[in-house]
Amino acid sequence: MGAIYYGTRTFSKHVGYFGPVQECENCHRAYKKAFVKFSSWFHIDYLPLVPTKTLYFKACPVCGRGFELRKQDAKAEMQNGGNDGTQVLTPHAKHILANKPKGLLSTDSSFELWLKDEVSGEDILIASEITKEDIKNFKKERGWKKVPMENVE
Ligand SMILES: [Zn+2]
Structure with missing residues (x-):
């Protein structure tokens, strides 16, 4: 044991x-x-x-x-x-420097967190220049199940 x-x-x-x-x-x-x-x-x-x-x-x-x-x-x-259904907001994240070689940045703070208003179609920027860890913290704080990540070249 x-x-x-x-x-x-x-x-x-x-x-x-x-x-x-x-x-x-x-x-x-x-x-x-x-x-x-x-x-x-x-x-x-x-x-x-x-x-x-x-x-x-x-x-x-x-x-x-x-x-x-x-x-x-x-x-x-x-x-x-x-x-x-009158208010549907979907969180999603973007990784801006996804293709930068690793090791160039000690802490990668090129992530952005967005909230898509599915009713109006507007995409609202919640936070930029944040780390992956920050996104985890947002997720916990807001009680979101998942935050899909998109790599931006
Ligand atoms: Zn507010």
């Missing part, structure tokens, strides 16, 4: 867009707010066993400005709207 690993892990999940369309004070984009659920689980050998904490984050889907909500408050707000 090897070592047994235990502790807590946090999972994030994008639940949907709820409430009225509102202009964001920070980026001035008008969208329904994104709700992201964060749940912590006690695990043994990375097998989640007992939920220890759940909270929600309500934020602008473009710039991410927002705040934490308690479970019951989030549930109440999520009665309004939801995934009715």
Whole structure:
């Protein structure tokens, strides 16, 4: 038998867009707010066993400005709207210097993160000059399942 690993892990999940369309004070984009659920689980050998904490984050889907909500408050707000197809935003990333020889840059910060508005067709730049690690962090923060990557020559 090897070592047994235990502790807590946090999972994030994008639940949907709820409430009225509102202009964001920070980026001035008008969208329904994104709700992201964060749940912590006690695990043994990375097998989640007992939920220890759940909270929600309500934020602008473009710039991410927002705040934490308690479970019951989030549930109440999520009665309004939801995934009715009126707001569909798909994240995707671009690797600008994908063909540059490796080793030229110590940290490759030539990645960009975009959000495609599937209803209007607009492609919105979320962040540029970021690293692959930054994209991972965005993914976790926003609760996205996947962020397809495109290499740009
Ligand atoms: Zn915003």
